[in-house]
Amino acid sequence: MPHDHHDHDHFHHDGMSPSGHPYRADNDEPLSYWQCMEIAVRELLIEKGHVTPAEIAAQIEAMDARSPANGAAVVARAWTDPAFKARLLADASAASAEMGFDIGGLRLIAVENTGDVHNVIVCTLCSCYPRNLLGLPPDWYKTRAYRARTVKEPRKVLAEFGLELPETTQVRVHDSTADMRYIVLPARPAGTEGMDETALAALVTRDSMIGTGLPKTP
Amino acid sequence: MASPADKVRVKTMMPPGHVRAPAYLRGKIGVIERPLGEFGNPELLAYGHTDGPKKPLYRVRFTMAEIWGDAAETPTDTIDAEIYGHWLEPAP
CATH class of the missing domain: 3.90.330.10 (Nitrile hydratase alpha /Thiocyanate hydrolase gamma)
Structure with a gap:
């Protein structure tokens, strides 16, 4: 069992899950100026028919694949x-x-x-x-x-x-x-x-x- | 246009705004490692001026002794950097 830790002591630190992994904060903060700008430009490009959401996703995937x-x-x-x-x-x-x-x-x-x-x-x-x-x-x-x-x-x-x-x-x-x-x-x-x-x-x-x-x- | 092995000095000017001549190389003398051709001037491009004249760009090789003097880690090691022609002047 992956989380079967009964054979050793548990150390629960603040910000850690019961299995000892750090929690990542949710991104609840407001968008920054440039995040708003990126979304606005992206949505305009899609609305005006210059690119499709699938093309943007494919480009992000290609960039991440390098x-x-x-x-x-x-x-x-x-x-x-x-x-x-x-x-x-x-x-x-x-x-x-x-x-x-x-x-x-x-x-x-x-x-x-x-x-x-x-x-x-x-x-x-x-x-x-x-x-x-x-x-x-x-x-x-x-x-x-x-x-x-x-x-x-x-x-x-x-x-x-x-x-x-x-x-x-x-x-x-x-x-x-x-x-x-x-x-x-x-x-x-x-x-x-x-x-x-x-x-x-x-x-x-x-x-x-x-x-x-x-x-x-x- | 400068040629390979020409001695050049990076100008000591300190203009405001976006420049790509690192401050640690200003006033330092190096040799042209190779000319790279002409490229858009980042000092204009940074402000949206995309139609300005292109500038010649060079790779310039400096010794650690020239840059750091007595504080050089190994005086004969070198640093190559790309410097635009308008930042270079002939050195004796």
């Missing part, structure tokens, strides 16, 4: 196909569009990690992020601490992510200040020589494409 698996597929392709890797480094927007991951009006730049260079992405001004390849940014990416510290003490920040880099590796921080978005092309891990694209993609973590981590090893 995940780091997209970026991992691109990285694994670059690891296995030298011509694709060359196209990715020359024009990452076009190369990722080839695989069906269109970035729309923005431009994507892929930066390659090598034996001597480690790249890490930040947006000090806001939270610019390659959503077409990585989905929504993690909360920490949007914090003032990550944004301010990554340009000042990137090695200390990376060490807190568990990534200690030798002094012989140059750290290149990329601040997404305008129309570009960035993805790190991590180095292919050793010991993966016989692996196919699908198996390689499973090694590519979200953080390895932001630069705050490395791919998993098999």
